[in-house]
Amino acid sequence: MSEQTHFVEIRHAQKSFGSLEVLKDISLNVERGQIVGIIGSSGSGKSTLLRAINDLDPLTGGEIWLDGVQVNKTLPHRQYEKHINEMRQQVGMVFQHFNLFPHMTARENVTMAPKLLKGLSQADADKLAEEQLDKVGMLERIDYYPSQLSGGQKQRVAIARALAMKPKLMLFDEATSALDPELVEEVNMVMKKLAEEHMTMIIVTHEMDFAASVCDRVLFMDKGVVVEEGPPSVLFKNPTQDRTREFLRKHIEGAS
Amino acid sequence: MDIDLMLKVYPFFLEAAWVTILLSVLTAILGLICGTLGAAARLSRFAVLRFLGAAYVSLFRGTPALIQLFILYFGGPQIGIQLDAFEAGVIGLGINAGAYMTETIRGAIIAIDKGQREAARTLGLSSWQATYKVILPQAARLMVRPLGVNLNMLIKATALVAAIAVVELTYTAQRYIGSTYKPFEMFLLAGVLYMIIIYVVGRGVAWLDRKVQIT
Numbered sequence: 001m002s003e004q005t006h007f008v009e010i011r012h013a014q015k016s017f018g019s020l021e022v023l024k025d026i027s028l029n030v031e032r033g034q035i036v037g038i039i040g041s042s043g044s045g046k047s048t049l050l051r052a053i054n055d056l057d058p059l060t061g062g063e064i065w066l067d068g069v070q071v072n073k074t075l076p077h078r079q080y081e082k083h084i085n086e087m088r089q090q091v092g093m094v095f096q097h098f099n100l101f102p103h104m105t106a107r108e109n110v111t112m113a114p115k116l117l118k119g120l121s122q123a124d125a126d127k128l129a130e131e132q133l134d135k136v137g138m139l140e141r142i143d144y145y146p147s148q149l150s151g152g153q154k155q156r157v158a159i160a161r162a163l164a165m166k167p168k169l170m171l172f173d174e175a176t177s178a179l180d181p182e183l184v185e186e187v188n189m190v191m192k193k194l195a196e197e198h199m200t201m202i203i204v205t206h207e208m209d210f211a212a213s214v215c216d217r218v219l220f221m222d223k224g225v226v227v228e229e230g231p232p233s234v235l236f237k238n239p240t241q242d243r244t245r246e247f248l249r250k251h252i253e254g255a256s
Numbered sequence: 257m258d259i260d261l262m263l264k265v266y267p268f269f270l271e272a273a274w275v276t277i278l279l280s281v282l283t284a285i286l287g288l289i290c291g292t293l294g295a296a297a298r299l300s301r302f303a304v305l306r307f308l309g310a311a312y313v314s315l316f317r318g319t320p321a322l323i324q325l326f327i328l329y330f331g332g333p334q335i336g337i338q339l340d341a342f343e344a345g346v347i348g349l350g351i352n353a354g355a356y357m358t359e360t361i362r363g364a365i366i367a368i369d370k371g372q373r374e375a376a377r378t379l380g381l382s383s384w385q386a387t388y389k390v391i392l393p394q395a396a397r398l399m400v401r402p403l404g405v406n407l408n409m410l411i412k413a414t415a416l417v418a419a420i421a422v423v424e425l426t427y428t429a430q431r432y433i434g435s436t437y438k439p440f441e442m443f444l445l446a447g448v449l450y451m452i453i454i455y456v457v458g459r460g461v462a463w464l465d466r467k468v469q470i471t
């Protein structure tokens with residue numbers, strides 16, 4: 001096995017659900033500080049690929065490496081659980097439907113994992129919650145329950161929750177798809193801020209404008225393969241593949 | 257209706273009502289223990305445990321509680337299980353209630369959106385940490401009402417132990433009928449006392465349910 005040389009390295013990722021092959025030999029490298037966008041039509045395997053990176057949907061073939069460590073290595077169950085929990089602490093994930101813990105306030109959502117896994121004191125945890133919620137503009141709502149927040153506010157708390165673990169890598173799976181149009185921007189702003197801080201991010205999105213404005217590189221996926229990839233200026237303006245062109249034509253109405 | 261007779265015997269019924277209450281409390285505790293273990297087995301990642309949990313549920317929900325009690329109390333001594341009537345009542349009804357509670361507890365746990373566990377696991381929580389920090393606190397809130405229904409059924413099911421001569425409400429009513437020949441008054445008295453117990457428990461469950469809801 002050759003040494004891993006990129007920050008995130010996906011090698012020949014293959015994933016089947018039963019007889020359905022969802023990822024077909026996908027390889028992808030992401031460097032530290034890079035922002036990679038993944039676009040593609042529904043069912044093309046974007047979420048599956050993203051979820052493979054922290055092993056929520058384990059691959060059926062291929063390797064995932066993060067910062068010199070193989071994520072999906074073969075270990076006995078107990079050792080593997082310990083290993084994967086350590087890996088996941090380094091990878092933040094943001095879901096389409098927020099998945100905030102409804103029985104916890106924003107503060108508790110943010111502090112629960114750091115307290116439990118890193119042994120933070122209540123005082124340190126409170127400081128951390130204030131810091132992270134301030135960053136996403138939610139400090140005023142620190143003691144609100146998720147049910148008392150709008151969708152955009154929930155998603156910002158969810159981002160703060162992920163950031164509180166001080167991840168090396170952030171994964172976003174259609175973070176704004178479930179939001180009312182007028183709430184999308186406040187979440188995009190937070191993600192842009194992270195981009196300015198050079199957070200390494202992999203962003204699954206269907207917002208082409210947003211992808212074009214923050215991503216260093218965009219991948220177009222279709223039927224489990226990466227059809228085409230490149231800087232947004234190239235991929236959106238001069239796609240080389242018919243499938244990419246067709247997809248973009250459908251998804252950028254009015255534009256270009 | 258012989259009100260005088262009812263007033264005369266009701267202290268004895270009250271005493272019997274305490275036996276019914278004690279029986280209900282002990283049965284509920286044992287039921288909760290069996291239900292928790294049963295649900296844990298049914299949701300286990302080991303197939304053997306899942307099978308045992310499912311077998312427990314279908315066995316005890318698929319046969320009359322009275323037959324289960326008779327097997328335990330009358331059949332028990334044949335296989336070396338010697339229990340007095342009260343013990344047999346608690347154990348028999350508790351294991352039976354546990355089968356129903358297994359499904360209640362399991363139902364509440366699987367009703368929690370799977371994104372909750374995923375979110376917890378992505379933060380780096382172990383499976384068990386995700387269960388007790390994220391899943392159980394939410395599932396517990398969902399369980400209160402249906403466990404209240406189980407409790408209601410279980411209190412009424414304690415009447416069955418009259419058949420193995422535990423001196424609780426139903427048995428007491430039957431005994432006084434033997435001496436007074438007034439079944440209407442005696443069963444009415446027992447019925448009213450059951451109703452009071454169930455009403456109070458029902459209010460308690462409703463109060464708890466309100467109290468645990470998330471703001």
Ligand SMILES: Nc1ncnc2c1ncn2[C@@H]1O[C@H](COP(=O)(O)OP(=O)(O)OP(=O)(O)O)[C@@H](O)[C@H]1O
Pocket residue numbers: 017020022040041042043044045046047048049
């Ligand atoms: N747990 C699963 N079991 C079986 N099939 C699955 C599972 N998860 C995903 N799939 C299938 O895998 C394929 C890819 O799904 P995936 O969610 O990765 O697509 P996607 O590109 O994220 O789509 P969308 O834009 O709708 O989110 C789909 O055909 C989907 O039905």
Ligand SMILES: [Mg+2]
Pocket residue numbers: 046047048173174
């Ligand atoms: Mg998806």
